[in-house]
Amino acid sequence: MKHVDVLVRGAGIVGQSLALALARLGLTVGLRTDAPRADAAPDVRAYALNAASVALLKSLKVWDALPAHAATPVYDMHVQGDAEGAAIDFSAWEQRTGELAWIVDAPVLERELGSAVRFSPHVHLLAAPQAEQVQADLVALCEGKASATRESLGVRFERHDYGHSAIAARLVSSVPHQGTARQWFRSPDVLALLPFDSPEPQHSFALVWSLPRERCAELMALDDEAFAAALMAATRGEAGDLRLASPRAEWPLAIAQASAWCGPGWVLLGDAAHLVHPLAGQGLNLGLADVAALAQVIEAREPWRPLSDEKLLRRYVRERALPTWAMGRVTDGLLNLFAQSAPGARELRNRGLDLVNRITPVKRWLTARALDR
Numbered sequence: 001m002k003h004v005d006v007l008v009r010g011a012g013i014v015g016q017s018l019a020l021a022l023a024r025l026g027l028t029v030g031l032r033t034d035a036p037r038a039d040a041a042p043d044v045r046a047y048a049l050n051a052a053s054v055a056l057l058k059s060l061k062v063w064d065a066l067p068a069h070a071a072t073p074v075y076d077m078h079v080q081g082d083a084e085g086a087a088i089d090f091s092a093w094e095q096r097t098g099e100l101a102w103i104v105d106a107p108v109l110e111r112e113l114g115s116a117v118r119f120s121p122h123v124h125l126l127a128a129p130q131a132e133q134v135q136a137d138l139v140a141l142c143e144g145k146a147s148a149t150r151e152s153l154g155v156r157f158e159r160h161d162y163g164h165s166a167i168a169a170r171l172v173s174s175v176p177h178q179g180t181a182r183q184w185f186r187s188p189d190v191l192a193l194l195p196f197d198s199p200e201p202q203h204s205f206a207l208v209w210s211l212p213r214e215r216c217a218e219l220m221a222l223d224d225e226a227f228a229a230a231l232m233a234a235t236r237g238e239a240g241d242l243r244l245a246s247p248r249a250e251w252p253l254a255i256a257q258a259s260a261w262c263g264p265g266w267v268l269l270g271d272a273a274h275l276v277h278p279l280a281g282q283g284l285n286l287g288l289a290d291v292a293a294l295a296q297v298i299e300a301r302e303p304w305r306p307l308s309d310e311k312l313l314r315r316y317v318r319e320r321a322l323p324t325w326a327m328g329r330v331t332d333g334l335l336n337l338f339a340q341s342a343p344g345a346r347e348l349r350n351r352g353l354d355l356v357n358r359i360t361p362v363k364r365w366l367t368a369r370a371l372d373r
């Protein structure tokens with residue numbers, strides 16, 4: 001293979017989805033894959049995906065291939081502040097929708113995308129040396145936050161390190177989750193329990209617990225029993241008796257934006273272009289929205305316009321830059337609000353939660369933004 005229309009670098013969820021989306025337009029796509037590292041730990045994460053992401057995965061014929069236990073609907077969400085009784089509840093019923101989100105097994109989704117890519121006649125899987133010899137009209141960089149190609153293009157990744165890390169793990173609870181996601185917002189940690197059906201249907205949760213790095217290191221050093229006890233203290237037993245059902249994994253957290261998202265013959269998508277805090281569960285949703293937008297811009301291009309044309313690629317950037325920036329600001333703002341330990345700030349944020357909870361139209365509007373409907 002000497003030439004492809006698009007070379008996609010990075011075969012994570014964003015890269016594989018892009019390869020499939022472009023192949024559906026009849027383009028020939030090279031997908032550069034990296035051999036999995038032998039020492040890589042299994043990914044224990046489960047992602048909260050919104051309606052737009054699910055629609056994209058459906059259109060790529062991947063969603064319906066997921067086994068039932070790998071995708072769990074969320075019907076309700078209970079968010080607690082750091083004062084007694086300060087809380088906000090979201091429900092699919094109130095929102096007049098089937099579900100608020102789906103919690104999806106990260107490695108299973110990646111695996112199903114991998115099968116779809118292998119069966120797509122327009123996608124050519126290229127190992128590192130082969131990929132370097134292939135000519136492409138457009139190179140799409142989906143290499144994640146540490147993208148080396150982005151760096152070699154001289155694009156800066158303007159990054160603010162939160163000094164926090166997230167602990168992810170799978171848990172099993174003594175009580176059924178009933179499709180309810182729970183989140184505790186306080187200073188200095190944010191803890192989320194996402195309802196999940198694996199390993200035990202109806203009784204599992206995916207944990208995402210973000211904390212200052214030193215506290216995170218202490219919790220990672222505990223044995224499983226002591227960690228479960230710390231978790232029970234943090235959740236006050238409100239989600240039942242919790243025990244670990246997987247190893248724990250840790251991710252350093254930062255917010256970042258690339259200084260440029262495209263140039264002649266190249267474009268950035270997913271975490272290679274932007275990084276947000278996982279508290280709102282939006283990083284991959286933003287990346288999949290990038291995929292949908294780029295595919296749509298390419299499909300709608302003038303017949304004479306080459307894929308490498310920067311004017312074409314700027315249409316994609318115009319569509320994606322603002323919503324991505326806004327999501328970064330919202331998550332950052334929430335974090336800052338809950339990081340303030342002054343009593344006045346504490347009272348204000350908890351009253352704010354209560355107020356939003358009482359004003360149904362505001363709550364509906366906020367939920368609709370998060371659902372991307």
Ligand SMILES: Cc1cc2nc3c(=O)[nH]c(=O)nc-3n(C[C@H](O)[C@H](O)[C@H](O)COP(=O)(O)OP(=O)(O)OC[C@H]3O[C@@H](n4cnc5c(N)ncnc54)[C@H](O)[C@@H]3O)c2cc1C
Nearest residue numbers: 010012013014047048143144270271278281282283284285
């Ligand atoms: C704890 C945690 C929980 C999260 N929860 C959610 C959630 O609930 N919902 C949500 O929407 N998002 C969530 N996210 C964010 C989500 O994980 C990321 O946004 C998403 O994985 C980004 O996908 P990506 O394909 O852009 O990058 P990656 O997943 O990083 O994939 C990049 C791929 O490129 C490969 N690669 C790297 N360099 C090269 C190279 N030079 N050549 C070829 N290949 C290369 C890598 O090996 C990898 O396979 C969470 C993140 C964390 C840390």
